[in-house]
Amino acid sequence: MKGLLTLVGTLLVLPAQAADPFEELLKRRETAFARLDETAQDALSTAQRRADELYEEALRSSRTRFIGYRDAGATRVQVRYDSGEVVIETVTPDAVEAATRVLDTLEDLTKSEGEKALPALGDLLAPTVAPEPESDPGQRRQRLAADLKAEPPKVGIPGKRWVLTVPMVADHLQRRARRYLPLIREAAARWKIEPALVLAVIHTESLFNPDAVSSSGALGLMQIMPQYAGKEVLETRGHSGSVSRKTWFEPHFNIEVGTCYLALLSGQRHYFADVPLPETRRLLVVGGYNWGPHRVLQRVLTPIPRGGLGPAETHRRLARFAPAETRAYVRDVEQRREQWGRWLEEGTG
Numbered sequence: 474m475k476g477l478l479t480l481v482g483t484l485l486v487l488p489a490q491a492a493d494p495f496e497e498l499l500k501r502r503e504t505a506f507a508r509l510d511e512t513a514q515d516a517l518s519t520a521q522r523r524a525d526e527l528y529e530e531a532l533r534s535s536r537t538r539f540i541g542y543r544d545a546g547a548t549r550v551q552v553r554y555d556s557g558e559v560v561i562e563t564v565t566p567d568a569v570e571a572a573t574r575v576l577d578t579l580e581d582l583t584k585s586e587g588e589k590a591l592p593a594l595g596d597l598l599a600p601t602v603a604p605e606p607e608s609d610p611g612q613r614r615q616r617l618a619a620d621l622k623a624e625p626p627k628v629g630i631p632g633k634r635w636v637l638t639v640p641m642v643a644d645h646l647q648r649r650a651r652r653y654l655p656l657i658r659e660a661a662a663r664w665k666i667e668p669a670l671v672l673a674v675i676h677t678e679s680l681f682n683p684d685a686v687s688s689s690g691a692l693g694l695m696q697i698m699p700q701y702a703g704k705e706v707l708e709t710r711g712h713s714g715s716v717s718r719k720t721w722f723e724p725h726f727n728i729e730v731g732t733c734y735l736a737l738l739s740g741q742r743h744y745f746a747d748v749p750l751p752e753t754r755r756l757l758v759v760g761g762y763n764w765g766p767h768r769v770l771q772r773v774l775t776p777i778p779r780g781g782l783g784p785a786e787t788h789r790r791l792a793r794f795a796p797a798e799t800r801a802y803v804r805d806v807e808q809r810r811e812q813w814g815r816w817l818e819e820g821t822g
Contacts, residue, residue, distance in 0.1 A: 528549060558639060559582065
């Protein structure tokens with residue numbers, strides 16, 4: 474996968490008119506990934522159906538929460554990036570079996586290599602529950618069994634529902650940001666976008682959840698809509714082939730496309746390139762990233778001349794014409810841009 478991302482990253486920075494030497498290879502790799510996606514999706518659908526039956530409630534991944542499964546759906550994992558905790562549930566009659574499943578799940582959550590169904594949380598889990606090197610599995614199983622909460626069995630369900638809530642460390646958001654900072658710096662430098670702005674957009678879009686998916690179909694860290702922003706970026710860079718769903722979630726690819734799209738909105742296309750004031754242009758770019766650039770052009774800028782719109786008036790017009798979601802989005806991104814800017818200046822990242 475790393476090789477594919479390198480090739481795609483190279484593809485994105487090629488001039489639009491240049492011949493793409495990687496096109497055929499990319500197509501072959503994408504075809505292979507599409508087949509893997511189908512197999513993984515079939516297994517996921519089977520596990521989801523079983524979990525929905527066992528837990529009598531349907532949970533699905535969102536922008537700020539990841540829902541995963543183990544043991545063919547008998548074990549369900551909720552990674553709650555918004556509240557900073559992981560909830561592990563499993564249905565079985567036996568407490569020891571429940572503890573074993575939870576222990577295996579915790580170990581899987583800390584792995585960072587290979588294909589895996591659960592995200593790699595690594596150092597995000599609180600030390601009191603994270604797997605300890607050289608620790609005795611039997612003793613850990615006993616401790617976990619004591620911490621598990623059991624709900625009474627329900628009619629028709631083969632076993633109790635065991636639950637363990639695992640807190641994340643206090644600075645889990647900053648640690649997740651630090652994971653992607655090299656990719657963010659690289660893309661920001663390439664497309665001449667402020668790194669703090671990219672950090673703020675990712676923070677607002679997904680809370681640095683690489684598996685984020687919205688109800689409207691936006692994917693990954695920067696919540697790319699493949700049929701809109703994604704398509705525009707790839708066509709601008711001369712790529713005409715399809716990209717598999719799996720690839721859109723890859724952090725390297727997702728950050729590259731999202732940052733390139735910010736650059737297109739900012740000055741490399743016709744959208745807001747003629748707005749002379751940098752602060753005004755940034756507000757319009759952020760609003761366009763959320764609401765769509767055409768809506769911002771038609772409802773915020775028109776008929777006011779672009780050169781005559783300052784930051785204060787831009788805020789007023791966004792407040793008057795943009796929906797509440799976009800107004801809140803612009804406010805949050807602006808505030809977080811300042812926060813991440815200080816974080817970078819302090820050398821925390």
